[in-house]
Amino acid sequence: MRRNARTHVSVIVVLLAWLSPVCGAPGPEERGLDIATEADRRDTGYGDYTAHLRMILRNREGQTSERLLRVRALEVEGEGTRSLCIFDTPADVKGTILLTHARTDADDYQWLYLPALKRVKRIAGRNKSGAFMGSEFAYEDIATQSLDKYTYKWRRDEVCDGNACNVIARYPKDKRNSGYTRQVVWLDEKEYRTLKVDYFDRKESLLKTLTFGGYRLYLNEFWRPREMNMVNHQTGKSSQLIWSDFAFRTGLTKSDFDRHRLTRIR
Amino acid sequence: MRVRILVALGAWVLGVGAVDAGELSGYVSVEARPFFHDALYSGQNDDNGSVAARPEYYHEFEDGSSITFIAFGRVDNADSERTHVDIRELNYLYPGDSWFVRLGVGKVFWGASEFVHLVDIVNQTDLVEHIDAEDKLGQPMIQLGISKGWGNLDFFLLPYFRERTFPGRDGRLRPERVIDTDEAFYEAASEERNVDVAVRYSHTLGECDVGVHFFAGNNREPLLIPSELVPPGIVPPGAVTEPTAVPFYDKITQFGTDVQWARGNWLWKLEALHRDGYLDDYFAAVGGCEYTFYGLRGGTTDVGLLSEYACDERGDDPTTTSVYDNDVFFGMRVTPNDTAGTQLLMGYMQDVDESENLLVVEASRRFGENWRLSLEAWLFLNAPRSSILYDLRDDDFVRLELAYYF
Numbered sequence: 001m002r003r004n005a006r007t008h009v010s011v012i013v014v015l016l017a018w019l020s021p022v023c024g025a026p027g028p029e030e031r032g033l034d035i036a037t038e039a040d041r042r043d044t045g046y047g048d049y050t051a052h053l054r055m056i057l058r059n060r061e062g063q064t065s066e067r068l069l070r071v072r073a074l075e076v077e078g079e080g081t082r083s084l085c086i087f088d089t090p091a092d093v094k095g096t097i098l099l100t101h102a103r104t105d106a107d108d109y110q111w112l113y114l115p116a117l118k119r120v121k122r123i124a125g126r127n128k129s130g131a132f133m134g135s136e137f138a139y140e141d142i143a144t145q146s147l148d149k150y151t152y153k154w155r156r157d158e159v160c161d162g163n164a165c166n167v168i169a170r171y172p173k174d175k176r177n178s179g180y181t182r183q184v185v186w187l188d189e190k191e192y193r194t195l196k197v198d199y200f201d202r203k204e205s206l207l208k209t210l211t212f213g214g215y216r217l218y219l220n221e222f223w224r225p226r227e228m229n230m231v232n233h234q235t236g237k238s239s240q241l242i243w244s245d246f247a248f249r250t251g252l253t254k255s256d257f258d259r260h261r262l263t264r265i266r
Numbered sequence: 267m268r269v270r271i272l273v274a275l276g277a278w279v280l281g282v283g284a285v286d287a288g289e290l291s292g293y294v295s296v297e298a299r300p301f302f303h304d305a306l307y308s309g310q311n312d313d314n315g316s317v318a319a320r321p322e323y324y325h326e327f328e329d330g331s332s333i334t335f336i337a338f339g340r341v342d343n344a345d346s347e348r349t350h351v352d353i354r355e356l357n358y359l360y361p362g363d364s365w366f367v368r369l370g371v372g373k374v375f376w377g378a379s380e381f382v383h384l385v386d387i388v389n390q391t392d393l394v395e396h397i398d399a400e401d402k403l404g405q406p407m408i409q410l411g412i413s414k415g416w417g418n419l420d421f422f423l424l425p426y427f428r429e430r431t432f433p434g435r436d437g438r439l440r441p442e443r444v445i446d447t448d449e450a451f452y453e454a455a456s457e458e459r460n461v462d463v464a465v466r467y468s469h470t471l472g473e474c475d476v477g478v479h480f481f482a483g484n485n486r487e488p489l490l491i492p493s494e495l496v497p498p499g500i501v502p503p504g505a506v507t508e509p510t511a512v513p514f515y516d517k518i519t520q521f522g523t524d525v526q527w528a529r530g531n532w533l534w535k536l537e538a539l540h541r542d543g544y545l546d547d548y549f550a551a552v553g554g555c556e557y558t559f560y561g562l563r564g565g566t567t568d569v570g571l572l573s574e575y576a577c578d579e580r581g582d583d584p585t586t587t588s589v590y591d592n593d594v595f596f597g598m599r600v601t602p603n604d605t606a607g608t609q610l611l612m613g614y615m616q617d618v619d620e621s622e623n624l625l626v627v628e629a630s631r632r633f634g635e636n637w638r639l640s641l642e643a644w645l646f647l648n649a650p651r652s653s654i655l656y657d658l659r660d661d662d663f664v665r666l667e668l669a670y671y672f
Contacts (some may be wrong), residue, residue: 057605065605065635091671092638093607094291107530109473117400118375122475122526124533129561130568131603179561202564255364259470260411260418263374264359264366266289266324266332 032152032168039192040147046222048074048252052245057135060236065090067133073144074252080104081144082257086265087133097262102144113262120262129179135239136208136230138179140172141199149173155184161195163188180207191215193223201234208232219248288325292336294318295669299438303660307442309435314344320354331360336404340395345437347447348394354404365412371404374422376466376477378526378535381595381613382552382576385479385522385537388422388464390486394431396665397439397644398626403428417469424462427484430513441657445490446510452484453516453544460484460517474527481520485543488513516544531558535574548579554595566604572597572613589654592618606631607638622653640667 026034055067068088073081080102087096095115102108107125114121128140150170158165165186172178181204186196193215201207214226228241255261300313318340326332336355342348357370377386389402408423429450433440454460462483469476490511522539538551554574562569574597576590597613608631615624625647630640642665649655 059605090607090632090635091291092293092632092636092669094671109470109528111475118373119377120375120475122378122528122533124528124531124556124558125473126531127558127560127568131566134603134605134607177560179564255413258413258418259475260413260468264361266326 028154029152031154032170035154035166035168035187035192036147036150036152036170039187039194040145042192043222044075046075046219047249048072049218049246049248050250050252051224051243051247054242054244055133055135056240056242058238058240067135069133072252072256074254074257076254080108080146082254083144084257084265095266097265099257099259099262100143101257102146104146104148108143111259111262113265118263120259126177128174128177136232136235136237137239137241140178140180141210141230150183157189160186161188163190163195165189165195191223193225206233216246218246222248288323290321290323291672292319292321293669293671294320295667297665297667299663299665301438301660302662302664305438306657306660307440309444310438310440311344311436312438314342314348314438316340316342316348331358333358342437345394345434347431347434348437350394350431352392352403354402356404357407364414365410368407368409368411370406372407372409373402373404374409374420376479376522376524377537378475378524379537379552379554379574380535380556380572380597381574381615382537382590384550384552384576385524385539387479387481387486387520387522388424390428390430392431394433394437403431417467420464420466420468422462422464422466424464424483425459427458427460427462427515429458429515430486430488432513438663439658439661441490441511443490443492443509443511446493446512449493449496449510450488450513450515451496453514454484458484473529474525477524479520479522481518481522483517484515485518485541488515489544490514514544518543531560532556533558545580550576550578550580552576552590556599558599566602568599568601568603570599570601572599590615593622594618606633608632617653620653621648621650622655623647624655636671638669638671640665640669642666 050070050072053069053071055069057065067090070086070088071083073083075081082102083100085098087093097113099111099113100108110123110125112121112123129138131137132139132142150172153169155167155169158167165188167184167186169182169184171182172180179201180199181202182200184198185194187194193212195212197210198206199208208230210228210230212225212228215223216226217223224243224246226243229238231238295318297318298315305312318338320336320338323335324332334355334357337351338354339351340348353371355371355373357368357372360367374388375386376388377383383399389405391399392401392403393399395401405424405428406426410421412419429447432445432447435444460483462481464479464481466477466479491514493510493512496512518541520539520541522537525536527534533556535555536551536553540549541547552574554572556570556572558568558570560568572595574595576593578591581591593615595613595615597611600610602608609629611628613626617623625645627643630638632638645662646655646658649659
């Protein structure tokens with residue numbers, strides 16, 4: 001009798017374990033991926049955009065320096081986003097251009113145009129953890145957050161910034177070259193906008209926090225933040241990105257993001 | 267006369283700028299070049315100081331076409347040849363859908379490697395500016411560029427030739443014989459008015475950027491002919507008071523290629539050419555790789571290790587200005603990715619056949635938003651008598667430059 005009851009219990013446990021992903025609540029991995037997929041879906045289809053970017057770098061003592069750049073980006077179906085960063089200041093790097101062809105499942109293609117020499121240099125696409133323009137943003141932080149570059153796990157739901165939020169963790173698939181072991185992301189439940197990201201370094205300690213503010217809706221469909229604030233907890237430095245002059249569907253094409261075009265862009 | 271026309275053109279361009287707002291940018295700089303040893307040759311000054319400016323004006327018209335004007339000038343206290351002005355660019359660009367035309371004085375760069383720029387032939391080297399040969403003179407051109415799915419084609423018509431600049435009698439970093447640029451002579455009867463042509467095809471194939479080119483016209487790299495061997499009639503009798511070296515520009519045809527290949531942390535580079543001219547035809551190549559450690563020890567500093575190998579069938583022929591006949595290069599690039607944009611590059615060259623070697627260190631960083639300080643050192647560690655660097659054996663120098671960018 002006793003033996004029978006035990007058998008029943010184990011059968012039920014096995015059944016439940018087998019059934020739960022099918023008809024019960026999804027597991028945290030699946031739920032995390034669902035949230036990330038939905039956020040990605042909502043941000044797909046904008047076509048192209050151009051924008052101005054002001055970058056304010058603050059050191060530990062609070063001294064600031066500023067950079068101005070212009071960004072152009074194009075979605076390419078089945079590949080990834082192509083983007084141009086054109087530097088306007090500091091004056092000694094004026095006219096320098098970074099061209100990136102993001103790839104969903106491999107190292108990005110990258111080129112750097114040096115205007116003084118009129119030279120286009122290929123950059124090894126593995127550069128992920130490097131600092132962008134001396135800021136607290138790494139290349140992988142400003143790169144397009146391609147869905148396939150991470151695995152996901154739902155953590156919890158909580159209120160943040162007055163919004164009901166999903167909190168998910170994402171783990172870079174390219175463990176060797178990412179500067180992080182994981183990122184914890186807060187997305188609001190209603191619009192799937194990223195409100196906050198915590199970055200954990202290779203020693204699993206909290207390295208940086210990125211917060212977003214001033215979201216605005218473009219084309220009635222796409223949310224873009226006005227401000228992005230990155231604070232490095234370990235160095236005390238911070239970097240702020242202020243976006244302006246967004247224009248969508250400006251008619252950019254693949255040829256605007258060709259390496260050969262770099263010598264003619266201003 | 268020509269200078270006057272260019273100045274007038276420049277003034278006109280700047281005048282246009284005053285009317286409809288264009289963009290004015292550029293830099294002014296002061297430079298000091300202390301040399302470690304006393305000058306070897308009579309007439310040479312020991313050290314030099316100079317000031318330079320490179321204003322740049324750009325204006326875009328409503329139809330998308332644009333004009334670019336970049337002037338350069340330097341005043342040097344030691345070498346009158348180094349006191350010079352040049353129109354680096356003064357051109358009109360008209361873009362079409364998948365093509366463009368550039369008319370006027372322009373600058374293009376071809377190449378991939380770090381230490382030697384072999385295939386970069388369109389613009390003449392402004393060698394008096396810097397021994398690294400990276401400064402170029404503006405080249406009058408008509409360029410037609412076509413971009414399609416199959417790649418990019420560029421056609422160049424180069425109607426006027428620019429002669430290479432060399433340090434003068436007073437300057438350091440010159441051979442024992444003063445290079446008499448005033449007596450330069452040509453193989454082409456049309457001399458500097460010879461219309462040179464160039465075609466380049468380039469394409470990006472995934473991780474690889476490939477270019478191939480053809481060039482026919484005046485050689486950018488002159489042969490340096492001892493004045494006593496220069497055919498009579500070129501140099502007026504009695505004009506030669508001492509043995510000099512006279513640049514001779516032959517006619518060449520050249521085929522070449524340049525390749526950049528990025529994979530993982532690796533960057534592979536290759537430049538190769540075949541050149542047929544007045545002397546025997548020859549083959550030359552430079553190739554190598556760069557491996558970058560990103561975010562060294564969890565920080566933000568990138569360290570790149572470079573190695574390249576250059577070979578040239580001509581060997582160490584002193585009548586050519588080619589140094590890199592059978593040489594290896596090792597280098598290290600350090601990029602801290604800091605706010606000051608600090609850069610450091612160290613390079614070491616070793617000739618495989620002889621003891622000739624060379625050490626170069628380049629470092630620079632920004633101060634504030636507009637200043638950049640550069641420090642360079644060139645050490646001709648060993649320059650045996652048979653080496654082309656022999657005449658520069660005592661010319662080890664440091665170059666310190668402070669530039670204000672606007």
